């Protein structure tokens with residue numbers, strides 16, 4: 001089980017896997033995520049199910065190499081096996097015909113936005129997608145996104161491709177010109193924060209998918225807590241999608257930093273904790 | 277033997293002191309994750325067994341929720357038939373190496389021991405641990421003769437002590453058993469909650485190996501309710517019955533300001549990182565944990581105790597146990613309170629946290645507390661703590677671990693609309709059988725009773741296995 005059937009490097013930092021996981025593929029819906037472990041000593045990390053094929057029994061994931069586990073994951077090849085794959089987790093996206101929808105994907109967030117855009121389009125929405133990245137070399141899935149959108153806008157921070165802008169610029173232009181019924185935004189916390197600030201001005205409902213640090217992802221540890229409208233929620237079981245206007249993004253960003261000193265130790269091969 | 281002789285015999289035996297188990301010295305063990313007691317030598321076990329009066333009706337048995345034949349297994353120790361003694365225990369209790377270590381014997385079997393009426397009770401738990409460890413080291417894993425397959429399929433959901441026991445019994449009855457577990461490892465609280473120095477994980481792994489030898493199919497990484505629903509198991513996948521034993525794993529917080537700061541993590545999170553993910557071996561294992569120089573553990577139970585002792589072993593300089601009542605009301609086991617004391621954990625009693633203070637960067641740097649005094653007794657009979665006005669003070673800390681108990685996790689139950697749960701989300705099940713409102717579905721353990729004990733969950737697992745057997749024969753369902 002959990003064999004990697006396909007590996008594709010989408011950019012230097014971003015890799016795609018198709019993983020054999022038939023039962024999960026049959027159950028997965030847009031918006032779900034899964035947990036994996038690379039090896040016996042490995043940690044449990046959450047990744048979004050960016051696509052699924054129940055016929056072939058595979059799930060697709062797109063991940064960015066940011067730290068120890070994701071870098072290790074990047075060394076896996078086709079034919080290798082993952083130690084554990086657990087899912088589908090979290091609530092799936094709420095899909096219906098809202099009318100006019102804008103889907104925003106930033107960086108590796110383009111992958112999780114894809115199945116949502118596709119489902120929204122299938123449900124009859126008019127979908128404009130905005131995908132953005134720091135630079136052309138790390139942009140991926142442009143054609144795939146175009147295939148599930150009525151319009152596609154591409155931005156890069158450095159102007160190496162598409163419009164030189166942050167994703168919030170074209171988003172604001174759209175909202176100035178037409179009535180938008182829903183915005184879905186997935187990307188770095190800071191991007192989602194500013195998307196929400198922009199849409200708040202136009203009073204457009206905005207759904208974001210949060211990426212808290214997780215362990216069990218079944219509601220058992222409380223490690224993934226976030227504050228939504230002043231109330232504590234667990235991203236893994238209450239989310240990962242929330243009403244963006246209610247999210248305390250500053251808290252989320254601080255909590256994402258919680259283990260930076262420890263991760264630093266790990267990278268520098270520091271000493272262990274206590275006894276044997 | 278005349279009455280007088282009997283009296284004489286009792287007097288003689290009582291006079292002998294209980295053979296205490298040698299253990300690591302407090303200041304040494306406080307810095308490692310090795311088991312605290314070393315265990316009996318065979319000589320010590322025989323000596324301690326010699327204190328047992330082999331009472332006819334074995335009053336000790338009534339104190340044990342699964343009625344281990346205590347006089348019989350202890351007699352076998354006296355005869356140095358250690359492996360037979362272990363099998364004797366196993367007739368009633370599939371996990372003696374676990375129970376010998378973690379049962380609260382002082383309120384169970386040992387509380388009824390006749391030798392204890394005037395002197396010290398026989399160390400039943402220690403002896404149980406001894407025979408189980410002896411068997412593990414010297415015997416081979418005996419697989420009983422298995423009956424012919426009944427052709428029936430049963431799904432056991434949750435691999436804690438309740439689920440493990442039920443799976444063993446059902447397999448022995450000839451059913452085809454699949455044990456589904458949400459985590460990547462079996463054992464439930466035995467794996468993720470109870471720390472290595474109280475229950476070495478190798479012991480849990482050995483017990484799990486045993487159930488697979490019995491032919492139980494173990495399926496980790498299966499969150500029932502997400503991957504499959506109960507209906508999918510029973511209809512699509514052909515299971516004739518289900519036993520739900522998923523524990524009460526939802527952590528509670530205080531709901532005070534600052535609780536979401538970095539450095540504040542639930543006992544469940546802290547213990548899961550340390551035990552299941554082996555963060556105490558970080559960075560050899562990848563999962564990090566906040567070590568903390570000054571750690572506050574909030575709450576008075578055994579889970580708080582485990583968290584405090586883990587924090588100490590990870591290298592904390594100072595560990596505070598903050599509890600709003602006094603030592604007397606503390607629900608933690610007395611032996612563990614004693615152990616923690618010896619190891620240098622500081623008990624900050626009659627104190628209640630009121631808020632956590634931010635260092636300006638999103639990390640906790642102190643906890644503000646208020647002093648309490650004991651007022652009138654409440655419903656539980658314990659005196660109710662009331663805050664003393666104006667007595668607020670701060671304790672500097674960098675890690676805080678709320679250990680305030682757990683609740684029912686709805687992840688499975690909310691996907692089974694016809695399964696009756698009570699207002700707190702626990703499954704409603706008949707005590708003697710585990711039958712629920714849904715035909716073919718049984719439940720037991722913490723998800724029915726709320727947080728209890730290992731042996732009670734095992735008892736529920738056994739009773740449910742018997743009831744499942746009956747049900748599979750007659751397919752009769754009557755739930756009151």
Ligand SMILES: Cc1cc2nc3c(=O)[nH]c(=O)nc-3n(C[C@H](O)[C@H](O)[C@H](O)COP(=O)(O)OP(=O)(O)OC[C@H]3O[C@@H](n4cnc5c(N)ncnc54)[C@H](O)[C@@H]3O)c2cc1C
Pocket residue numbers: 033045046047048049061062063064065066067068069070071108111112210211212213214240256257258260263
């Ligand atoms: C529901 C959910 C879905 C996710 N989907 C994807 C996805 O589809 N693709 C993808 O590339 N990533 C996704 N993530 C983020 C991914 O889990 C993290 O990148 C990963 O855990 C980092 O592990 P690491 O050991 O490589 O990095 P670490 O060494 O642990 O950390 C390196 C850096 O990553 C940050 N980080 C650590 N853990 C997380 C985390 N859980 N989320 C975000 N940042 C983190 C740290 O703050 C640090 O800056 C998702 C997270 C969640 C909660």
Ligand SMILES: Cc1cc2nc3c(=O)[nH]c(=O)nc-3n(C[C@H](O)[C@H](O)[C@H](O)COP(=O)(O)OP(=O)(O)OC[C@H]3O[C@@H](n4cnc5c(N)ncnc54)[C@H](O)[C@@H]3O)c2cc1C
Pocket residue numbers: 378379380433434435436437438439456457458459462463464465466469470498499500501521522523524525547578579582685687688720721722723727728729730731733
């Ligand atoms: C830290 C700690 C220390 C303790 N110390 C002691 C002690 O010393 N002595 C004692 O007697 N008792 C102790 N207890 C209590 C004891 O551990 C529990 O009462 C007992 O484990 C309950 O057993 P269970 O089988 O009901 O559930 P659990 O042991 O909780 O196991 C439930 C299992 O079900 C799994 N699960 C949950 N949801 C799903 C799902 N949807 N699908 C599949 N699987 C699922 C969980 O991952 C878990 O593995 C302690 C508890 C804790 C937390």
Ligand code: SF4
Pocket residue numbers: 339340341342343344346369375376379381384385386400401404731
């Ligand atoms: S199972 Fe627990 S209560 Fe029963 S005899 Fe053994 S230690 Fe005592």
Ligand code: SF4
Pocket residue numbers: 327328329330331334335336337346347350388389390391392398400
């Ligand atoms: S009550 Fe005590 S002395 Fe009597 S049989 Fe049981 S363990 Fe032995």
Ligand code: FES
Pocket residue numbers: 213214215216217218219220221222223224225234235236237
């Ligand atoms: S990850 Fe543990 S509760 Fe969400």
